[in-house]
Amino acid sequence: MALRYFCTTNISTQHHHHASVITLVSSSLSLTSTRMQNSIPAARNSKNKFITAENVKSLVSTVVLPSISSTPLESLHRGNWVKLICGASFEDVVDIRNLSLVYTLAGVDCIDCAADASVLSAVNEGIEAARDIVCLRRPWVMISVNDDKDLHFRKAEFDPEDCPADCSRPCENVCPANAITFQGKSTSVISHNTEAPRVLKDGVITERCYGCGRCLPVCPYDKIREVTYVRDAITTADLIKRNDVDAMEIHTSGR
Ligand code: SF4
Ligand code: SF4
Incomplete structure (x- = not known):
């Protein structure tokens, strides 16, 4: 089993020292965490032109990337662990792949996403696309599930x-x-x-x-x-057997 960590509460995100990467690349891809574009292909910018991995690579080369020496676990122990929350119910794989790419480049420690096979694949595609551009350590991938009525679901x-x-x-x-x-x-x-x-x-x-x-x-x-809705427990059990899931957040009423 690949799953390594559980948590039952949200850990707040903090400002990250790689914010310049997020701003630069996400604005080129027309992405922000609060206002996202209609369902357009992952690789189109605000002028509706395709953005390739080479374009992103060249954008990234214009900023100085601080080296990321700590593992996600070390960041957690140090208290500067940063998580991208895609949303427990957000399932737009195009935006999720783009966000995962940008935030991996920015050095985020964890990417939290919906407990859905397609969403998980999109997160991992984004991570690997980023790691093809720059040699980076892999952030944790966390799925969010619930066992009762919860506003996130x-x-x-x-x-x-x-x-x-x-x-x-x-x-x-x-x-x-x-x-x-x-x-x-x-x-x-x-x-x-x-x-x-x-x-x-x-x-x-x-x-x-x-x-x-x-x-x-x-x-x-x-x-x-x-x-x-409540995430299906059998589907979740299948997901946590995957090698690309590291952690799970359980929204529980405690019953
Ligand atoms: S859902 Fe309500 S607010 Fe939206 S278009 Fe229909 S009637 Fe208007
Ligand atoms: S509940 Fe869904 S459709 Fe309604 S405002 Fe929020 S994201 Fe949009």
Whole structure:
């Protein structure tokens, strides 16, 4: 079994000395931790041009990367352990891969993600892409699970067909993850890996919704529902057998 560490509470992230790398590379990829772009391919920048590993490598070469000598465990003991929280419910593999790449380059100690096989693969792809660019130690990969109702494990949902045509759509404006879309009809976007078009439907883009709840109170017609869920224990058991999972965070009610 690959899993090495458990925790049952969130450990706060701290400012990291590699913030310049995060700013430089993430702005080139149009990524921030709070406002992320619509489902675009991992390797497109704000001008919708492809960013290759070579582009990232050349960007990274313009900043001085402090060497990272401590292991994640040593950082934990020293009290300067830093974790990227992708979100227990955030499942957009394109953004997750990009974030993992950028934060690995920045020297983060751990990447926390949803307990989902595709998400885990995206995190590890991002880590390995970063390690192909610069020789770095690997951050821990942590999955987040729950055993009871928990606000981190929920999605918003509504039927756009039920929305009055004259609604000003405050839900769309308030969503920090660009997880609510109204294109008027189905739209084709390029999907992760395959570059094949996939259909983006109106309403909540489930994989992008991380359950923050901001949209729930703003709907003047009370159309948005909260859907909570509990991660399946058997799926979790399979995930922790993988060699690319190092730790698990359990959101528990203590029952
Ligand atoms: S809960 Fe609503 S506002 Fe929050 S990420 Fe999901 S769709 Fe967006
Ligand atoms: S605010 Fe409510 S009614 Fe208006 S578009 Fe959003 S979900 Fe539909």
